[in-house]
Amino acid sequence: xxxxxxxxxxxDPANDIDRVGSVYIKxxxxxxxxxxxxxxxxxxxxxxxxxxxxxxFIDLSARLRDMGHSRKATFKSEVLAAAAAGVTTxxxxxxxxxxxxxxxxxxxxxxxxxxxxxxxxYAVGALTQKLEGAELSSMxxxxxxxxxxxxxxxxxxxxxxxxxxxxEYAASHDLLLMFRSNDFWLGxxxxxxxxxxxxxxxxxxxxxxxxxxxxxxxxxxxxxxGCRVHFGQLSCKRSVIKxxxxxxxxxxxxxxxxxxxxxxxxxxxxxxxxxxxVLPPLRTEDDKHYLRQGxxxxxxxxxxxxHQPHDLDAKLxxxxxxxxGISSLETLLPLMLKLVAQHAITLEQGIAxxxxxxxxxxxxxxxxxxxxFSADVCIFDPELEWQVNSENWKSQGVNTPFWGQALKxxxxxxxxxxxxxxxxx
Amino acid sequence: MTDNLQLNAEGKLKHxxxxxxxxxxxxTEILDTAESFAGMSEHQVKKVPLLRGKTIVNLxxxxxxxxxxxxxxxxxxxxxxxxxxNIATSATSKGESLLDTIRNLEAMFVxxxxxxxxxxxxxxxxxxxxxxxxxxxxxxxxxxAHPTQAMLDMFTIRQLKPDFSSLRVAIxxxxxxxxxxxxxxxxxxxxxxxxVRVIAPKTLLPAHVESLGVNVSHNLNEGLxxxxxxxxxxxxxxxxxxxxxxxxxxxxxxxxxTEEKLKIAKPDAIVxxxxxxxxxxxxxxxxxxxxxxxxxxxxxxxxxxxxxxxAMAMQTAAPAPGRFSGIHTIPGDKSGVA
Numbered sequence: 001x002x003x004x005x006x007x008x009x010x011x012d013p014a015n016d017i018d019r020v021g022s023v024y025i026k027x028x029x030x031x032x033x034x035x036x037x038x039x040x041x042x043x044x045x046x047x048x049x050x051x052x053x054x055x056x057f058i059d060l061s062a063r064l065r066d067m068g069h070s071r072k073a074t075f076k077s078e079v080l081a082a083a084a085a086g087v088t089t090x091x092x093x094x095x096x097x098x099x100x101x102x103x104x105x106x107x108x109x110x111x112x113x114x115x116x117x118x119x120x121x122y123a124v125g126a127l128t129q130k131l132e133g134a135e136l137s138s139m140x141x142x143x144x145x146x147x148x149x150x151x152x153x154x155x156x157x158x159x160x161x162x163x164x165x166x167x168e169y170a171a172s173h174d175l176l177l178m179f180r181s182n183d184f185w186l187g188x189x190x191x192x193x194x195x196x197x198x199x200x201x202x203x204x205x206x207x208x209x210x211x212x213x214x215x216x217x218x219x220x221x222x223x224x225x226g227c228r229v230h231f232g233q234l235s236c237k238r239s240v241i242k243x244x245x246x247x248x249x250x251x252x253x254x255x256x257x258x259x260x261x262x263x264x265x266x267x268x269x270x271x272x273x274x275x276x277x278v279l280p281p282l283r284t285e286d287d288k289h290y291l292r293q294g295x296x297x298x299x300x301x302x303x304x305x306x307h308q309p310h311d312l313d314a315k316l317x318x319x320x321x322x323x324x325g326i327s328s329l330e331t332l333l334p335l336m337l338k339l340v341a342q343h344a345i346t347l348e349q350g351i352a353x354x355x356x357x358x359x360x361x362x363x364x365x366x367x368x369x370x371x372x373f374s375a376d377v378c379i380f381d382p383e384l385e386w387q388v389n390s391e392n393w394k395s396q397g398v399n400t401p402f403w404g405q406a407l408k409x410x411x412x413x414x415x416x417x418x419x420x421x422x423x424x425x
Numbered sequence: 426m427t428d429n430l431q432l433n434a435e436g437k438l439k440h441x442x443x444x445x446x447x448x449x450x451x452x453t454e455i456l457d458t459a460e461s462f463a464g465m466s467e468h469q470v471k472k473v474p475l476l477r478g479k480t481i482v483n484l485x486x487x488x489x490x491x492x493x494x495x496x497x498x499x500x501x502x503x504x505x506x507x508x509x510x511n512i513a514t515s516a517t518s519k520g521e522s523l524l525d526t527i528r529n530l531e532a533m534f535v536x537x538x539x540x541x542x543x544x545x546x547x548x549x550x551x552x553x554x555x556x557x558x559x560x561x562x563x564x565x566x567x568x569x570a571h572p573t574q575a576m577l578d579m580f581t582i583r584q585l586k587p588d589f590s591s592l593r594v595a596i597x598x599x600x601x602x603x604x605x606x607x608x609x610x611x612x613x614x615x616x617x618x619x620x621v622r623v624i625a626p627k628t629l630l631p632a633h634v635e636s637l638g639v640n641v642s643h644n645l646n647e648g649l650x651x652x653x654x655x656x657x658x659x660x661x662x663x664x665x666x667x668x669x670x671x672x673x674x675x676x677x678x679x680x681x682x683t684e685e686k687l688k689i690a691k692p693d694a695i696v697x698x699x700x701x702x703x704x705x706x707x708x709x710x711x712x713x714x715x716x717x718x719x720x721x722x723x724x725x726x727x728x729x730x731x732x733x734x735x736a737m738a739m740q741t742a743a744p745a746p747g748r749f750s751g752i753h754t755i756p757g758d759k760s761g762v763a
Binding site for chain 2: 198203
């Protein structure tokens with residue numbers, strides 16, 4: 001199977017390419033983005049005129065539900081959403097039901113991914129057994145079964161001694177730790193940012209310190225243990241400053257931010273609208289500003305969707321009792337483009353944050369249109385306007401604060417390992 | 426959205442969920458309407474037929490005696506039929522069960538829900554979800570709002586000190602967890618009080634509390650200076666076990682209102698408390714039962730204010746002040762004569 005993507009504006013940050021041209025694909029691999037290979041006769045030609053051709057997106061944090069939570073979503077429904085979002089690789093957080101803490105569960109996930117015809121789902125193994133934060137998981141077995149990293153999802157590790165040992169053990173097997181910074185006790189079962197809005201509405205709140213203290217502790221342990229750490233879903237200014245300082249100091253750490261944190265703040269929360277119930281909570285304008293700056297200055301090198309689809313019932317109730325999370329795969333690209341339109345980042349930076357940079361975090365040979373790499377390609381029309389509604393939506397979770405809004409920029413084709421897994425028209 | 430949800434197209438009260446977003450004129454209308462009902466309780470016949478044929482459900486997901494009783498009395502005096510439902514709430518109770526409860530009661534053709542719930546936003550949620558003809562009155566949701574309590578307190582203050590613009594009001598105690606405090610602050614600021622001051626240790630104040638439009642003091646002796654109205658809040662026992670305070674006795678020593686401390690406030694200051702009182706914890710019995718206390722007046726006024734809010738939310742024309750002075754014979758109202 002040979003595919004030619006013709007006349008598109010190719011943006012490939014890893015290879016420093018931004019020009020109109022053609023991409024040649026053969027047997028699931030990129031063959032060339034410059035010259036036509038000798039005797040190349042494509043079976044399929046995709047006309048990408050006035051569109052942007054870039055590496056397929058790599059999402060560092062998503063939940064697909066299924067298994068224990070199939071009423072919320074299934075692999076089948078969510079891989080369609082991922083494909084429609086231009087996402088060709090995604091990392092599944094370990095807080096599935098059952099938890100990803102044994103090779104058998106990793107195998108089950110691979111099987112579900114194959115069945116859903118979307119093989120590039122990487123499981124993040126649990127750092128501790130059952131995510132209980134008390135005993136180490138069999139990290140080496142998890143790695144051998146295919147886990148790309150380890151983490152404790154949003155669950156706390158009981159104490160710093162256990163975290164230290166887990167990080168030492170992970171480092172022994174050269175495993176990446178994906179860490180969501182949150183001090184459970186300081187979080188105090190809150191559901192909103194500790195600020196003026198939560199105070200006005202009487203909502204149990206989470207201070208920034210819940211994030212920054214956990215982050216600072218983990219940074220210290222990263223130095224002590226030599227463990228590679230990726231900090232997921234930063235939400236506040238002081239976290240950005242801390243990561244910036246740590247990198248300057250020479251620690252091998254990286255960080256991402258969930259796309260909605262770059263657009264929404266506590267002030268956007270319509271009183272008690274559960275669509276805005278998300279963890280970490282939406283914080284202030286100042287925090288948003290720093291997160292954007294962190295992205296522009298590469299302190300934060302990746303954007304993730306932090307996709308969390310829910311059933312309707314999960315979001316029906318008094319705000320504190322509703323479940324946190326946003327179904328966010330399909331708004332990932334238009335919201336990234338909005339950052340570009342608002343001059344927060346360049347288009348090239350935006351694409352890099354969704355492809356080359358997360359690939360580097362995961363040490364994957366992808367996220368670029370390099371000859372020999374798997375042909376994971378996203379083609380999108382940056383000007384195409386569309387409305388977030390049930391007609392255009394693939395995810396089973398409709399829990400998004402952007403529901404009903406008109407957004408600009410839409411994926412027209414997605415190729416995963418040379419296979420067209422999404423075609424808009 | 427808060428304001429839109431509460432008001433109908435003509436800007437009249439449809440639900441009463443929070444003080445936030447309501448105008449001074451509307452709050453004054455509530456107080457004036459309550460005034461017209463206030464004399465009624467002392468009459469032999471305590472009923473008017475304004476809500477005859479209407480069904481009101483007191484939907485209490487959290488325990489309450491005083492609030493529920495005054496709501497019930499208020500509804501009965503408006504000749505409505507009242508159903509009391511005490512639904513014990515558990516930590517695992519989910520939105521669907523709340524919604525299912527509402528749907529089931531809707532199917533029984535009720536006209537109004539009076540809701541108390543342990544979670545902030547519960548009354549908003551019900552108002553959003555319920556059938557359009559049903560009014561929702563918030564009788565306290567989590568740490569968010571308790572607007573009828575605030576209005577009955579404004580009513581009590583106005584009876585004794587009619588000019589809000591000259592009033593300095595101190596609210597003392599657990600502001601962090603208090604829906605009453607939030608609603609009082611909003612009502613006082615909307616009605617134009619000269620100053621609202623909160624007095625509490627930092628552990629009992631929410632973040633950015635000054636953004637609510639208050640001055641902050643951590644010291645009762647300093648905070649009570651020049652104060653016209655002293656509002657005490659109830660201290661829940663669990664505040665000690667959650668490490669917010671060391672002990673009841675230390676709290677009383679710092680923030681308990683005694684006769685001596687009350688002397689720091691203006692000589693004609695009044696003392697209020699939403700009840701139930703913890704004697705010897707936040708307030709000394711001598712003050713609670715003393716000449717400056719208006720605590721029981723607050724309870725009595727609760728009925729008139731709740732009648733006013735219910736009548737207004739059901740779009741019943743508010744009676745002109747004094748109309749019910751000769752209430753013994755209301756044509757057609759046989760229900761109250763028995």
